[in-house]
Amino acid sequence: MRRGWRAHSIALVLALLGMGVFLAIVASLIQEGLPAISWRFLTGWSTSESIGPELLNTLVMVGMTLIVTIPLGLMTAIYQEEYHYNPAKKRVATLSRVRATLLSAPTIVVALVVYRIAVGWWHWPVSVLTGVLTLSVINWPFLATLSAQALRGVPDSYRQASLALGASRLQTTRGVVLPAALGFLVEGWGLAFARLAGESAALIVTAGVNVSRHWSLFGPGETLAVHIWYIRTEGVSLNRGAEAAATGVVLMALIAVVVWAFGRLSRLLGGAQPPSQEVR
Amino acid sequence: MMAPTVRCDQLSVWYGRHPALKSVSLSVQAGEVLALIGPSGCGKSTLLRAINRLLDEVAHIRIAGNVWVDDEDIYQKGVDVTTLRRRVGMVFQTPNPFPFTIFNNVAYGLRLTGKRTQSELRRVVEASLTKAALWDEVRGKLARPALSLSGGQQQRLCIARALAVEPTVLLMDEPTASLDPLSTARIEDLMGQLKGQYTIMMVTHNLRQAARVADRTAFFAKGELVEVGLTRQIFTAPSDRRTEEYLTGRYES
Numbered sequence: 160m161r162r163g164w165r166a167h168s169i170a171l172v173l174a175l176l177g178m179g180v181f182l183a184i185v186a187s188l189i190q191e192g193l194p195a196i197s198w199r200f201l202t203g204w205s206t207s208e209s210i211g212p213e214l215l216n217t218l219v220m221v222g223m224t225l226i227v228t229i230p231l232g233l234m235t236a237i238y239q240e241e242y243h244y245n246p247a248k249k250r251v252a253t254l255s256r257v258r259a260t261l262l263s264a265p266t267i268v269v270a271l272v273v274y275r276i277a278v279g280w281w282h283w284p285v286s287v288l289t290g291v292l293t294l295s296v297i298n299w300p301f302l303a304t305l306s307a308q309a310l311r312g313v314p315d316s317y318r319q320a321s322l323a324l325g326a327s328r329l330q331t332t333r334g335v336v337l338p339a340a341l342g343f344l345v346e347g348w349g350l351a352f353a354r355l356a357g358e359s360a361a362l363i364v365t366a367g368v369n370v371s372r373h374w375s376l377f378g379p380g381e382t383l384a385v386h387i388w389y390i391r392t393e394g395v396s397l398n399r400g401a402e403a404a405a406t407g408v409v410l411m412a413l414i415a416v417v418v419w420a421f422g423r424l425s426r427l428l429g430g431a432q433p434p435s436q437e438v439r
Numbered sequence: 440m441m442a443p444t445v446r447c448d449q450l451s452v453w454y455g456r457h458p459a460l461k462s463v464s465l466s467v468q469a470g471e472v473l474a475l476i477g478p479s480g481c482g483k484s485t486l487l488r489a490i491n492r493l494l495d496e497v498a499h500i501r502i503a504g505n506v507w508v509d510d511e512d513i514y515q516k517g518v519d520v521t522t523l524r525r526r527v528g529m530v531f532q533t534p535n536p537f538p539f540t541i542f543n544n545v546a547y548g549l550r551l552t553g554k555r556t557q558s559e560l561r562r563v564v565e566a567s568l569t570k571a572a573l574w575d576e577v578r579g580k581l582a583r584p585a586l587s588l589s590g591g592q593q594q595r596l597c598i599a600r601a602l603a604v605e606p607t608v609l610l611m612d613e614p615t616a617s618l619d620p621l622s623t624a625r626i627e628d629l630m631g632q633l634k635g636q637y638t639i640m641m642v643t644h645n646l647r648q649a650a651r652v653a654d655r656t657a658f659f660a661k662g663e664l665v666e667v668g669l670t671r672q673i674f675t676a677p678s679d680r681r682t683e684e685y686l687t688g689r690y691e692s
C-alpha cells in the first residue's frame with residue numbers, strides 16, 4: 160500500500176513538473192507572439208508582415224492530404240483486417256511490411272524519394288501539389304495503422320451477428336464495423352491533422368519556402384511550420400523573433416482547435432472505444 | 440411424419456488438422472426443440488456453425504459430408520449463403536446487439552435486402568419484438584441504444600433480430616449462459632412459445648434446462664454423436680455408458 164502510494168506521488172510530481180515546464184514555454188511563446196497577431200497579420204497577403212498565404216497553404220495541403228489518405232488508409236485497413244482470412248495471405252503480409260517500413264521511415268527521407276520521382280522524373284514543380292503528394296505518402300501508413308487499430312477494436316461478436324443474418328463481408332463492414340469504429344477513427348483523423356500541420360522538413364524540400372503572388376496548386380506552398388523555420392534561419396526582419404513566435408501561436412491554436420473539434424465529434428459518435436459488451 | 444428440416448449426413452469438420460466433428464449423422468424434425476449437450480470442446484458450437492455455414496468464415500477449415508436444410512444440400516456448389524443464413528437464424532452465448540438503437544438492431548437484417556418502406560419496417564420490428572416477448576418492455580423506447588438494455592433484454596433483442604428475417608430454423612448457442620436465473624426463465628418461456636413455429640437447435644450446459652425445454656436431446660463427446668433420443672429417455676435410461684457418466688457428473692474426457 161505505502162510503496163504504491165510513494166510511486167504514485169513521485170509519478171504525480173514528475174507529471175506536474177513536466178506540465179509546468181511545458182506551460183511555461185507555451186506561455187513565453189504566447190507572451191512574445193500574441194502582440195504581433197492582428198487581423199492583418201492573419202489574412203494579409205504580403206509575406207513579410209503577414210501569414211495569410213501560409214495559413215491557406217497549411218489548410219489546403221493538410222485538407223487535401225486528408226481527403227486523399229482517409230479513404231486510402233481505411234481501404235488498406237479493411238483489406239487487412241476484414242478480409243485477412245482470404246487465401247491472399249502473402250499479399251496482406253507484403254502490404255503490412257510496406258506500411259510498417261514507410262511508417263518508421265524519417266519523413267525527410269520519404270520527401271527526398273518523392274522529390275526524386277515527382278520533380279526529377281515527372282517534372283512536377285516544387286509546389287503545393289508536390290507537397291500534398293509528399294504528405295500523402297507520409298500520412299497513408301499512419302492512417303492505415305490507425306484505422307486497422309480502430310477496426311481491431313470492434314468486437315468480433317458484431318461481425319458474427321451480422322454475417323449470421325446473411326450480410327456479406329462488405330455489408331458487415333459498412334453497416335456494423337465502420338459505424339462502431341467511427342468514434343475512434345475520427346479522433347485519429349484529428350491526430351493526423353496535427354501531425355501533418357507540424358511537418359516541416361519534408362515540405363521544405365517538396366513545397367518550397369516561399370509563396371507566389373497568385374495562389375495556385377502548382378505554385379510554391381510554404382506552410383506555417385515551414386515559415387517558422389524560414390524566418391528563424393533566413394529571416395532578415397528585425398522583428399523576426401516575434402513574428403516566428405506569433406506564427407507558432409497561430410499554428411498551435413489551429414492544431415488545438417482541430418484536435419478539440421475532432422475529439423468532440425468523436426465523443427458525439429460514441430467515443431474512441433467501441434462499446435464492448437463482453438465487459439460487464 | 441414430416442420431412443426433417445435439418446439433416447446432417449456423415450458430417451466431419453477439421454480446424455486445420457484438428458478434428459472437431461467426426462462423421463455426425465443427425466436429423467431434426469420441423470418444429471421440434473433439440474438440445475445438444477456434452478462436455479466442453481466436444482464440437483457442439485461447431486455443429487451449429489456448420490448448419491448456417493458460419494464455419495466458412497474460419498481460416499483453414501475443412502468440411503466433409505452433407506447437410507440439408509429444407510431439402511437443400513447446403514454445401515453444394517452454387518448455394519446462396521445469404522439466403523441460407525436468412526433461413527437459419529442464430530443466437531449467441533453472450534448477447535451481442537449492435538451499438539445502434541433498439542429499432543435499428545431489429546431492422547438491420549431487413550435493410551440488408553432491398554428497399555422497405557418505413558411503415559413496413561415498423562410493422563416487422565413490432566411483430567418481431569412481440570414474438571421475442573420484449574415489446575411490452577421497449578414500446579415507445581425504440582430509439583434508445585440497445586446497449587442500455589439489461590443482459591436478459593439484450594438477449595431477447597437478439598432473438599427478435601434473428602426472427603425479423605423470418606427464419607425457419609433457430610440455432611441457439613448457450614443462449615442463457617451469461618444470464619441471471621430470472622432472465623433465463625424468461626428465455627425458456629419464450630422458447631416454449633416459439634416451439635412449433637421454428638425448428639430449434641439449442642446448445643446448453645444446463646442439463647435441467649435441456650430437460651425443461653427440449654423434445655429430444657443429443658449427447659456429444661469428442662466430436663462424435665454418442666446418442667440422440669427423446670429427452671426423457673436420454674435422461675432416465677441412456678443407452679450409452681458415456682451418456683450416463685456425463686449426466687451423473689462422472690464423465691472424464
Ligand SMILES: Nc1ncnc2c1ncn2[C@@H]1O[C@H](COP(=O)(O)OP(=O)(O)OP(=O)(O)O)[C@@H](O)[C@H]1O
Binds near residue numbers: 478483484486
Ligand atoms: N476457430 C477455431 N480454430 C481452431 N480450433 C477450434 C476453433 N473453434 C473450435 N476449435 C476446437 O474445436 C473443438 C470443438 O469446439 P467447439 O467450440 O465446437 O466446442 P463446444 O462443444 O461448443 O465447446 P463449449 O461447450 O466449450 O462451447 C475444440 O477442441 C476447440 O478447441
Ligand SMILES: [Mg+2]
Binds near residue numbers: 483484485612642
Ligand atoms: Mg460452444
